[in-house]
Amino acid sequence: MVRTTPDEVLTGGTVLTMDSKTPFATAIALAGGRILAVGTDAEIKALAGAGTKHTQLHGRHIMPGLIESHTHALWGACRDLFDVYTGYSASLTELLQATGKRAANLPAGSTVHGGPWRHEMRSEMGQCPRILLDKISREHPIVLFDTSQHVAWANTFAIKQAGLGGIPDDIKGGVIERSEDGSASGIFAESAIEGLKALTVHTEAQMAEAAREFTRYFNGLGFTAFKEPMAFEPELRAYHAADQRGEMTLHAAAHIVKAGVSAERVSYDELERLRKSYRSENLRTDFAKLFVDGVAPSFTASFSEPYLASAGYDVAGHMPDATLLISPEEHAEMMIELDRRGFTVKMHAVGDNAISKGLDAIAAARRTNGMSGLRHEIAHASFIADADVARFRALDAIAELSPKLWAPNAATPSQIKVLGAQRLEKIYRLKDLHAAKAEMTYASDWPASAPDANPWTGLAGMLTRRDVTGQFAGTVAPSQAISLAEALPLFTTNGARSLKMETETGSLTAGKWADFITLPKPLSEMTPEEIGACTPLQTRWKGRVVYEG
Numbered sequence: 001m002v003r004t005t006p007d008e009v010l011t012g013g014t015v016l017t018m019d020s021k022t023p024f025a026t027a028i029a030l031a032g033g034r035i036l037a038v039g040t041d042a043e044i045k046a047l048a049g050a051g052t053k054h055t056q057l058h059g060r061h062i063m064p065g066l067i068e069s070h071t072h073a074l075w076g077a078c079r080d081l082f083d084v085y086t087g088y089s090a091s092l093t094e095l096l097q098a099t100g101k102r103a104a105n106l107p108a109g110s111t112v113h114g115g116p117w118r119h120e121m122r123s124e125m126g127q128c129p130r131i132l133l134d135k136i137s138r139e140h141p142i143v144l145f146d147t148s149q150h151v152a153w154a155n156t157f158a159i160k161q162a163g164l165g166g167i168p169d170d171i172k173g174g175v176i177e178r179s180e181d182g183s184a185s186g187i188f189a190e191s192a193i194e195g196l197k198a199l200t201v202h203t204e205a206q207m208a209e210a211a212r213e214f215t216r217y218f219n220g221l222g223f224t225a226f227k228e229p230m231a232f233e234p235e236l237r238a239y240h241a242a243d244q245r246g247e248m249t250l251h252a253a254a255h256i257v258k259a260g261v262s263a264e265r266v267s268y269d270e271l272e273r274l275r276k277s278y279r280s281e282n283l284r285t286d287f288a289k290l291f292v293d294g295v296a297p298s299f300t301a302s303f304s305e306p307y308l309a310s311a312g313y314d315v316a317g318h319m320p321d322a323t324l325l326i327s328p329e330e331h332a333e334m335m336i337e338l339d340r341r342g343f344t345v346k347m348h349a350v351g352d353n354a355i356s357k358g359l360d361a362i363a364a365a366r367r368t369n370g371m372s373g374l375r376h377e378i379a380h381a382s383f384i385a386d387a388d389v390a391r392f393r394a395l396d397a398i399a400e401l402s403p404k405l406w407a408p409n410a411a412t413p414s415q416i417k418v419l420g421a422q423r424l425e426k427i428y429r430l431k432d433l434h435a436a437k438a439e440m441t442y443a444s445d446w447p448a449s450a451p452d453a454n455p456w457t458g459l460a461g462m463l464t465r466r467d468v469t470g471q472f473a474g475t476v477a478p479s480q481a482i483s484l485a486e487a488l489p490l491f492t493t494n495g496a497r498s499l500k501m502e503t504e505t506g507s508l509t510a511g512k513w514a515d516f517i518t519l520p521k522p523l524s525e526m527t528p529e530e531i532g533a534c535t536p537l538q539t540r541w542k543g544r545v546v547y548e549g
Contacts, residue, residue, distance in 0.1 A: 005049035006031045007543070011041040013057025014522055017508040018064050018492045028062060030514045033542035037510050061522045064508055065224025065515040065539060066455050067495025070346070070379055070402045070443030073228060074235055077210035077217065078202050079447050084114025088147055088410035088451040089471070092121045099144065100136045108139040113200040115145040117153060119297040119414040122187075128179050130155050130186030143196045147411050148295040149448040150261070152193040159184050162195030172263045173325050175298060189298040190325070191262040207234065211242035215249055219547040221455060222536040224515035225251035225499060227443075229346055229379060230289055232257055236278040243280045249546040251282055251515075253499050255289035255346045258334065259326055268337065275343075284499065288343040290334060291325045293354035295449075296382075297414045299323070301351035304385065311418040320353040328357055332364035339365040339372050344500065346377040346400065352385040359388055362395045371396060375439070377498065384429050392438035398498055399433050401490070402443030403450040406430070406480070407461030408472035411449055424476060430462060430487075431480045441498050442490040455491060459523075460532035462487045468532035484523060514543035 006029035015025040017038055027044035029036040037047060048054065079085050084102050086095045095117055103112045125132055133142045133155035141158035145151065159165055167182040174192030177185045188196060202210070218226060228235060231254035242248040256274050258266050275285045294300025299307055306318035326334070338345050347358040358378045365372070378392075381399040392399050405411055406428040415424060433440055442462075446453035460468040465478040496506025505515045518538040523531055539547035 004031075004036075004047075006036045006044075006047050006052050008053040008055060009044050009048050010055045010057055010062065011044055013059060013518075014061045015508060016061070016063040016522065018488065019507040019509045025508075028508060028514075028516075030543045033514055033544070035508055035510050035512050035514050038508055057518070059521075060537065061519045062508070062516050063519065063523070064492045064506060065517050065541065066222045066491045067441075067499065067506065068218070068223050068226040068443060068453065068455065069377075069400050069441040069495050069498050070229045071226055071446045071453055072230060072448060073214040073218070073226060073446075074207060074210045074238055076447040076453060077214040078206060079114065081210060081213055082202060082206055083200075084112060084144070086115075088116060088118070092117065092124050095144065096132070096136065099133070099142060103137040103140045103142070106140060109141075111141045111143065111158070111199045112137070113143040113145075116147040116149075117144055118147055118410060119151075120417070125153070125186075128185045129153055130159060130184070133186065141199050143200055145193075146297070147414075147449050148297060150193070150295045150300065151187065151189045151298045152196045154186055154188065154196050158196060158199060159186065161199055164188070164192075164195060173261055175300065190294045190300050191260075194262050201234070204234075204238070207238035208241065211238055212247055215242070215247060216547075217453065218250060219539045219541065220536070220549070221453060222517040222539055223250065223453075223455070224517075224539065224541045225495065225501070225505060226253075227287070227346075227499065228252065228254040229348075229443075229445075230257055230260075231255060233274060236274060236285070239283050240278040240280050243282045248282060249541045249544065251284075251499065251501060251505060251513075253284040253287050254278070255287040256285060256343075257289045258338065259290045261291050261294070261325060268341070271343070272341070284501075286342055286344060286500070288338050288345050290331070290345060290347045292331070292347050292349040292358050293323050293325060293351055295350055296418055297411070299418065301382075302349075302354040302357075303351040303383065303419075304353045304356075305423075307418045308420050313418070323351070324354065324357060328360060331357060331361040335361040335365040335376070336368045339369050339374055339376070342374070344374045344376060344498075346379045348379050350380050350382045352383045352388070355381060355384055356388050359391045359395060359397065362397050363391075366395060375497065377441070379443075380445070382427055383423070384426075384433070389429060389432050389438065390436045392433065393436055397438075398494075399438055399440045400443055400498070401428055401430065401440055403445030403448060404443075404458040404461060405449060406476055407457075407465055407467045408474045408476055409467065410451070410472070412472065412476065425479070427477050427480075429477075429480055430482045434482055434486050439494055439497070440490050441494045442487075456534040457532045459487055459491065460528040462490075463531070464528045468529045488523075514540055516540050
């Protein structure tokens with residue numbers, strides 16, 4: 001039965017709906033957790049009945065709740081709750097001191113893990129970095145990840161426990177930095193870190209606590225929906241359990257990993273089992289994940305042009321496809337089958353060659369299956385070649401932009417070191433993609449390469465291509481800045497479409513869930529610095545107040 005009398009009316013404010021038919025209003029009516037109507041104060045007050053609650057906004061501003069399209073929510077919360085974490089700007093000494101303190105408080109044999117370390121610290125670690133961690137403890141496995149989370153630094157105990165002791169064999173899709181005698185120096189990248197990651201698993205109780213923590217954190221930032229980009233069964237189980245307990249006050253989608261950084265592939269039968277087993281009211285599981293390449297600081301992102309020789313790269317031996325984690329042939333086959341089965345695919349692709357190969361795979365699926373309506377995503381989409389900018393719209397593909405490195409940050413020096421300042425002038429081509437009418441979504445990739453999940457600094461960075469907090473000087477590709485009107489869909493309507501929830505959320509439209517935030521004033525009246533420091537006064541999800549500042 002359609003509700004015609006509102007449970008609550010909110011009047012006396014300003015409302016940005018993100019609905020092109022009625023972009024602005026002053027009031028909104030809610031019924032059964034959904035939006036009944038938006039309009040003028042007089043129009044909305046006229047709908048009220050005897051039992052309707054009246055809320056006066058006193059000039060405050062309402063806009064749709066924000067949508068985060070790529071965040072490792074459980075992982076980030078576990079980092080903050082349980083791991084060694086010194087921040088992205090800490091010195092190596094500070095990181096080592098924190099690691100030592102954690103080891104001193106854990107029983108022998110317990111893993112000490114966390115980070116992050118930055119690649120400009122590498123020279124401080126010495127020729128055999130494991131020795132530096134051995135000095136902290138030989139009784140605890142120690143695993144510290146870099147800012148990208150694609151590279152690990154381990155002590156001898158951890159190396160042995162991961163099966164990488166002695167002179168380890170090369171690992172397909174991985175990098176093992178070696179000492180002169182062929183033994184592992186302590187630095188591992190991509191698929192070579194899988195054994196080390198297995199030492200850092202959190203308990204189900206910790207995952208449950210992490211689910212409560214990220215929900216609190218996200219609602220406080222103004223998020224009402226998010227996408228988990230790398231789900232294995234433990235993550236699916238934790239998200240599903242949190243939703244069943246009624247503790248996850250967010251819409252969510254989980255991209256189930258089909259092909260990760262290792263050579264292993266999840267079978268289609270297993271993918272279907274996971275999709276069916278963990279789908280729930282607020283958790284969507286018709287999504288899959290493929291890794292196409294790695295990250296630039298470890299030379300594992302796939303670029304058509306070589307990295308800089310000055311960074312220690314073998315320019316003469318450069319082969320763009322050598323760092324692909326999936327062959328183009330297998331990639332096309334996977335995309336065709338996943339598309340046929342109804343999975344929306346997110347592909348990790350940083351370098352221009354990897355991005356091009358991802359688009360090629362989508363094109364193969366379109367040729368074989370037709371335009372399925374599934375809007376596959378290139379995750380990160382950091383360095384897009386000129387020829388590929390227009391292909392996103394042509395293929396109905398999404399450029400999912402993450403992490404929020406489009407403004408100067410702790411990782412900028414390492415990117416310049418391996419790629420050069422000139423190549424960074426074409427990083428995160430928001431302006432070019434917008435001009436080509438490509439659909440984009442916002443994402444932080446927290447906690448990978450992002451110290452926080454704050455969307456407001458991400459938005460301000462898109463508008464200015466600088467760090468509005470003032471911590472990092474300069475700009476990153478300033479010609480690629482976009483306007484507020486151009487940026488807001490990435491956080492709202494486009495995000496909802498990537499969730500396959502465009503009829504349910506993303507705009508303040510009658511019939512959709514009442515997912516919105518209250519701000520002191522419209523973003524259009526704020527400076528970039530004010531936007532970067534923005535904090536919602538209130539967040540509503542399905543009409544419920546889930547955060548109040």
